[in-house]
């Protein structure tokens with residue numbers, strides 16, 4: 001029998017229906033070998049080239065959107081995944097596919113833990129969108145379950161694979177000396193909080209995109225958050241009757257003494273020139289690095305279109321001779337690393353521990369011990385809750401979500 005990794009996708013909205021679905025379509029057609037040099041794993045190219053990736057199921061809340069996603073997948077690949085829908089469709093998938101290898105989770109922020117735990121209980125690996133979960137209790141549960149079942153929980157921390165960030169991790173941080181302080185920001189469009197997401201009252205801008213940056217800083221310095229303070233504001237969204245934070249500012253002090261301020265919002269007006277505004281600055285004892293991931297020097301304007309920028313590094317379409325388009329970029333790279341890890345466990349019998357430094361650093365945030373871990377996600381999850389909860393009753397009342 002051909003070596004196969006069976007994947008099911010739960011959640012196919014703005015992110016699952018685009019980045020995951022397109023990435024799995026390319027894997028379905030061509031396998032993973034072509035993606036491997038991008039993430040420093042090309043030594044596995046020959047070994048993994050026969051591995052087939054099969055998207056066996058897609059699930060969303062409504063049957064109609066599941067069918068729409070399946071139809072798009074069929075158009076790209078000629079293969080139609082089975083459709084599921086409802087409030088907890090992952091149970092049906094796990095029942096129908098007892099040999100499922102990977103449950104990919106791209107449901108809203110507050111709906112990650114349930115499918116993750118259900119998949120682990122059935123012995124499937126997990127590839128989840130960030131944030132892995134919203135509370136430390138949930139994180140502990142996931143970590144324990146993954147350990148007990150010896151399964152991987154990959155968290156999609158793709159900022160680690162941005163070429164500029166790899167340069168900082170592998171080179172620039174050594175030039176600028178011990179890190180002192182910094183800022184990292186990601187400002188999302190108003191459209192996501194007022195129209196795309198129906199679930200913003202169950203999350204907040206820091207929980208939504210802050211994990212990217214806390215994880216990224218961890219990936220550079222391997223230092224865990226020691227304490228944090230956070231403030232948030234509610235002024236813009238309440239105007240539209242949405243009881244959610246417009247913006248959150250979080251200061252995290254790390255064990256190595258550096259202090260980083262994370263600024264996140266989801267109220268940037270549509271007139272802004274880029275899809276999102278994002279960047280970081282880190283001051284070290286002997287220098288400084290600035291990295292603007294919004295304006296990378298690529299900008300255009302046209303009559304009626306305003307001035308626009310785009311990030312051609314996140315994902316881009318590369319035209320193939322047959323008219324279809326290969327989908328590559330750092331947005332896909334973190335999914336690739338997680339699937340390589342699963343393939344190594346399944347076909348090479350490697351242990352989760354052996355995969356810790358896959359791809360040059362603690363890899364795609366596979367789960368490990370909570371406090372002692374050198375993995376990125378867990379210290380960040382640990383650090384990102386206690387202070388707000390103890391300070392603001394609202395954060396207490398809406399948590400856990």
Ligand SMILES: NC(=O)c1ccc[n+]([C@@H]2O[C@H](COP(=O)([O-])OP(=O)(O)OC[C@H]3O[C@@H](n4cnc5c(N)ncnc54)[C@H](O)[C@@H]3O)[C@@H](O)[C@H]2O)c1
Pocket residue numbers: 010011012013014015016017059060061062065086087088089106107108109110111129130131156158196197198208
């Ligand atoms: N890695 C990134 O940079 C990135 C970017 C955007 C979003 N995300 C994350 O991806 C996740 C999904 O975000 P999105 O932008 O696609 O949101 P979305 O609201 O556009 O889509 C959510 C999807 O989940 C489905 N869903 C909702 N409730 C469900 C349920 N009970 N059972 C099954 N399916 C259900 C919806 O039908 C929809 O398909 C979020 O956790 C978000 O933070 C990550």
